[in-house]
Amino acid sequence: MNIVNLQHPAFRPLHLPSCQVACSSCNLREICLPVGLTRPELDHVDRRLVAGRRKLALGESLYRAGERFDNVYAVWTGFFKTCVTSKGGREQVTGFQMAGELMGLDGIASRRHEVDAIAIEDSQVCVIPFVEFEALSSEVVTLQQQFHRIMSSEIVRSHGVMLLLGSMYAEERLAAFLLNLMHRLRARGFSQSSVYLRMSREEIGSYLGLTVETVSRTFSKLQAAGLLFVRKRQIQITDPVGLQQLVDDAVA
């Protein structure tokens, strides 16, 4: 009873906006920013990068487009979406972020955030002051390299989304979305066949460039094809190979 992980959300005063944080003792250190850091490097990061934590309830925004950029954020628990909004008021979800993923990179260029980041379930993030982080990453080479890899991955991911939005049918888009989600969840130790979706059909549709109705119909179609079972937000993938083929065979 006295060897419980005090880092666990259940043992933290959740109403406080922030508290002391240490990458070295975080259960996410193998999939988050400090991947590959040696013990001394980790300690160095702990001493220098005194990031606080911030707790957000479902629907709360971590930051909004137009706000001043000071920090990047690592998701610790929970789930987020990021959206751009056009002048005409149209909204496009540009991504969903889960534990260990970085948010706020969009703000580095202009020193203002360019998207909204909104919690789609009760969540907690590590706050990383960017100026300090940049300084630290000059000293800790591995950290710098990891940061560059993360930004690069985000660019690669966006290219995949462009391909999806530019040239795939609804079924293919949804299949690609689900496979990507399962893949990321699996890397975090969750089931690779069953998910409870944190996002609404509306949000999925916005991400995939489809309407709610089309998303719903497409779920039904994939179910009818025997690839998965749907019940509201509970998804059971029954034929991952078939789903993957749907994505791969996308035209020719």
Add this chain to the structure above:
Amino acid sequence: MNIVNLQHPAFRPLHLPSCQVACSSCNLREICLPVGLTRPELDHVDRRLVAGRRKLALGESLYRAGERFDNVYAVWTGFFKTCVTSKGGREQVTGFQMAGELMGLDGIASRRHEVDAIAIEDSQVCVIPFVEFEALSSEVVTLQQQFHRIMSSEIVRSHGVMLLLGSMYAEERLAAFLLNLMHRLRARGFSQSSVYLRMSREEIGSYLGLTVETVSRTFSKLQAAGLLFVRKRQIQITDPVGLQQLVDDAVA
């Protein structure tokens, strides 16, 4: 006659794959990687980042998806496109790059290139060995910051493309594309109303998630609406404000 700019393509032995290069004397230093560097910093970069140059003919590839990643590249002259190809063989243009813009950032994460980069006119690029660049950027803070800004900009740009692909009509997409192009050309001292497009309708269509025919029809429609004149690849923007409105008013 003896104060000509010897950096100019016309005065260089174009058949050589590379030659000595100096950021400090490059006419692009104010829009390329070394933006904001002080004179001593520039000199430092010149000494350490002995990038060669590489010349490519129209249609040649700078790198291909799957190839090993060693360098990033700065466009010096010419024009490039980058494309992802799905397993099914579908191709999506993910961007067009012009003088001063960086290519190859997609390879940092996996150490393999994830897209094809292809010259869409005779071009020259500066070759920047990435390992050395990363080391140098630890020393020259301004360079590191500028690099982060560039990667961030690329992420922001891709979000804009997602918005475009996910929720805009053909007219709006083409208008947004043209305005973006004109904006970047203007920053390089070119006319803000007239362009000769380096890319085919096919390539524009791939970038915008449209077919050749729709791109062609949409050009005609914009011309009929009095927003521009088209003659093959020669474009004359006659009503930039109207074009901008088309983009801004995109739904509500």
Add this chain to the structure above:
DNA sequence: CGCGAACTTGAGGCGTGTCAACCCCTGTGG
């Protein structure tokens, strides 16, 4: 028990893809 939010399903319309014909321009070769 009733209300609202999220989701599903159906019917019909619209924007864009598909297919095909045609034009224009350029380069090649007689």
Add this chain to the structure above:
DNA sequence: CCACAGGGGTTGACACGCCTCAAGTTCGCG
């Protein structure tokens, strides 16, 4: 010089996938 082929671009007719609008279901909650 003209004939011809080929690639890029334009235009039209039609098909089809997805959006729109509308109704109905399920579930949680006051």
